[in-house]
Amino acid sequence: MGFEHKTLSEGRWNSFSFAFQMANIASEVSRSINWRNKNDKKYSQLALFRALELIDLTITDPKNKKRVWELARAREVLADYFLGDQQYGSTDRNLLNYFEIFTFANIASL
Template identity: 35%
Template sequence: MDSARWNKMSISEQILNIGGEVQRAVDRKERHEMDLAKSYLNKALDWIDLTKNDPKNKNRIEEISIVEDELNDYFSANKYKNNKNSIMSYWNSFFSAIF
């Protein structure tokens, strides 16, 4: 997705889109389908970058960067010892607030 189109979305829409990809990635990781998990993760990370670069989100960059770091860690060394529930608790809080 191009940045102009992404930037037209509200932060809520951006987070929902990212969260959907994160959920797919986490679910695939849990099923040991790592190729699909990485594909969904990469899409989520691309959208996180777009979100960080969206001028309306300039005050949210630190939070978004922390989430990005947690995701990258969860899908690699997992030094933070996250699991599906801990990763998804962040995203689920947005889902429940919006819906």
């Protein structure tokens, strides 16, 4: 399977700040939750896969090497919530609370 974010996967993603990267991930997580709440599994999964891809790109960005553990855990929790057995007990609200903080951080940095 190829990259959904092809130009970002070619290195452009690494030029963005961590807050900007996470704010974009937050947007995809929010979309996935919104589509799931509208009972549209297809669009929810597409948004989820875009979010996971962006997390993977963020993990491989050299400037984020000290954040790899947190990013990997966020990816694991997100995948568990949408695709797994929900062993972490996540909810729409606590996922949004975690990811949306980065949207505010990104806005504050502008």
